[in-house]
Amino acid sequence: MKEFFRTLYGKISLIFFLLLFLLGTAQIIISVQSSMNFVCETDQTLNRYLARNLATKFQPFLKDSLDRAGIDHLIHELMIYNPRIEIYLLDDKGDLLAYFADPYKIQNSHIDTAPIKRFVSNDPDVRFPIMGDDPRSDRQKVFSASAIELPGGNQGYIYVILGSELYDTAINGIGGSYILSTTAFTLVLILVFAGILGSILFFNLTRRLRRMTRAVSDFDKGDYSRRIAVQSDDELGQLSSAFNHMADTVENSIDEMKKNDALRRELIANISHDLRSPLASIQGYLETIQMKEDTMDPGQRRAFLNTILNGVINLNKLVHELFELSKLDALQTKPRPEPFSIAELLQDVVLKFQPQAERKKINLITKIERNLPFVMGDIGMIDRVISNLIDNAIRYTPESGQVKVLLSRRGGQVYLRIEDSGEGIPREDLPHIFDRFYRVEKSRSKNSGGSGLGLAIVKKILDAHGVNIEVQSEPGKGARFTFCLDVWQPQKREKTAKDIS
Template sequence: MKQILVVEDNPDISFLVSMHLRDIGVHVDIANEGNEGLRRALAEPYDLVILDLMLPGKELFHDLMIINPAIEVYLLDSQAKILAYSAPQGHVKREALNLPVIKQFLSQGNSYPLLGEDPRSLKRYKVFSAAEIRDDKGLAGYLYIILAGEAYDSVIELVKGSYILKFTASLLIAGLLLVLLFGLLGFFVLTHRLRKLASIMTAYRQGKQDELKRYPFKGKVSDEVDQLILSFNQMADRIDTQLDELRRNDATRREMVANVSHDLRTPLTSLHGYIETLLLKDKSLSQAERQQYLEIANNQSKQLIGLVTELFELARLDSCETLLDVEPFSLSELIQDVQQKFELDAKKQNITLSSDYGNDIPFAYGDIGMIQRVLDNLLQNAFRHTPKGGNITLSIDANAENISVKVADNGCGIPAEDLTNIFDRFYREEKSRQSSASNAGLGLAIVKRILDLHGTGITASSYLRQGTTFVFQVPVYQNQ
């Protein structure tokens, strides 16, 4: 429902106006004097305020413009002549306005807004609103309102013409554009390394050989991106190392399978051949021939047993379940026992087997059975490569922490290019495997694995036609 405020000090007029307005369905409030009307107009959002122009104590056109400074209010007679207004002297340029335009505004079916004459300019037209003022005799005049008054135009013109505001706005826009430009540039610089790293990571994941697989890094970490680059390079290095290790292990496994197959096939073929000969020609063979064949078959079976035993031993040492039975023991006594064990082989091959150690050798601390296996394998290797009339020497030297054991021979020696590979499984110095079929190439690999389990190592030095020396260490037993 529309709300209208009637400001009138004559009660009869205010009653008649309110009765007429209420008849057409409008809510009417009445103020009897100017101050009350101003207070109500400021407090409530009325759709229309009807004013008595001659209220005592107030210039209500001025007060109404105070309520809304953007509008200008004019009182017109029935012929659109300007009767009253609130403006400084000389501001109103027109004495009358175009009545047909006002009537057109009040008529039905018009498209709004309409432009009417501006009383403060002879050339300017503005959007206006108008209402009829009637009394008992009929149409008394019009209320003419300019919706964008001179004060509003002054503000607009001030804004348009303000150089400082224009300059400030231009400066602000330029600053925003500059910040945006630097922001985009900074974003491009910051993400350039990330984009390059992402490209390298994609190429690395796809395994492209012709593209860069590492991000060039200068070695100085300055931010989180550098830390990410460094981490990727290190991770890629570790992955490549592990892949190379897997390839080497796979190649070693394939070679080991081939070697084991060869080493098993040779004695099995020989064993099978002699046994088959015994079965087919048993009646035609003499007792000496039969004995010879049996001895050969027995030797081949021993070779098979030795090879299988070494394979199982190496597999057991490689397993995670291998536990050392460590205890203090006399290494000098163990060497004496091992030397006596090989005395018969030394006499058969006309090789001098000697030992060199003092009486003050401390107790060693380790698995005595495995250390004996190390000495057995080293001596077997020395006997295999030492000619008749040669020398093999066992010697011991001790300090406060370790006991050094040296096994030296004056045999054929090992070429320098083969020296680093002698502890590899199934490695043989000889190019022809048939020349050393009794040697599976596992003895030194077992030696190295046992010493690795003890936390020590073994070294080898050799000169062609002068001999080879192996040196390993065993921890000294610390009696606490």
């Protein structure tokens, strides 16, 4: 039972039953009170002229003096004929002059005359029931009243209580048990039928919540494919849609984490290889120079030192790329845009790579459209982008191949395209070439492929500039990388680094 009331269905059912009980009790109390008011109003309306009719019987006993014995006898006789009423004779101030009752039963010898005056005024705006004081109790009861002339010309009142003490005793004895039993039966009947209907309704309403709870529980236990069927557009339907969207996001994030973890493992293996091989080579050459210091000729020593220097340069380049990529990831490096000549920058970068292309007998071709305008961007970062793309093209182009660098304007943008005549990129690798540490060439050959960070750095820099880069390639037909920069508009406010970011 405790477990049931810990559930949402149990709590809602308990609250519903409590509210139903309270509302049923309130309704019964209001209904009983309304019924009593209706009875009182009806009783007073029907007996409105009772006191006036009785006043004619009392008047003979009030001609010269107050005949108490005759009045008491008359009151007693009338109350025998109608036990439901009690008759009192009052003066104009409301003091009791005559009645038929034991004196100890009279608790109030003075009656408030304000309700009596309202009753006898015959004002059409007066609404029944009008409640007056009961001489035998502290309660207010309905009455009938009429003005009567007392001896000496003074005015008094015939005051008739319409619910006598005997009547109250009978009602409390008979009517009380009837009302109590009827009320209890009605309340139980309401609770049973409304409870059954409410339980069925709440069970159906919470059934969707239970399904959602099971789905969330299964998802928490590792079933990331679990989803909730959306059956409506209400709040529960919106909650189901939100959970499904969240589950999709979490599942994609987990897949991305697994992918990143695989890349991280591959990174560790690749970087370990890239660090270990040059370090081992440097160590071997240094040990050889140390062992043969006295017998080694200058030419051989110079060759060894050049090999060591190349290894250190490669290591420095690898560390620099890792550091640069980490700063781009952490947004520590942000572009500082300024107008510059993309044509001059491209010529400088191509000259820098000309010796590398000549060593591989690669024809490095540059085609630059005349009178190109300045563009907006961070010149240092764009230099890095062009350098990485040309280096990547030369690296994957076989000997006697060619690399083309084309620069042209289209509308308000300048496009830069770098093409090579290499083996191209397989279709399945195209979506991943900008992933960090991803290499199309899986072997760690020194003759092809770098650390796998160059294109990742290119993508990060262009993303920081708000620029997309496109790749087109077919196996055996080389690859083509294209991106564009906005033409500098002198009359417009220059973009700040914050705007671009």
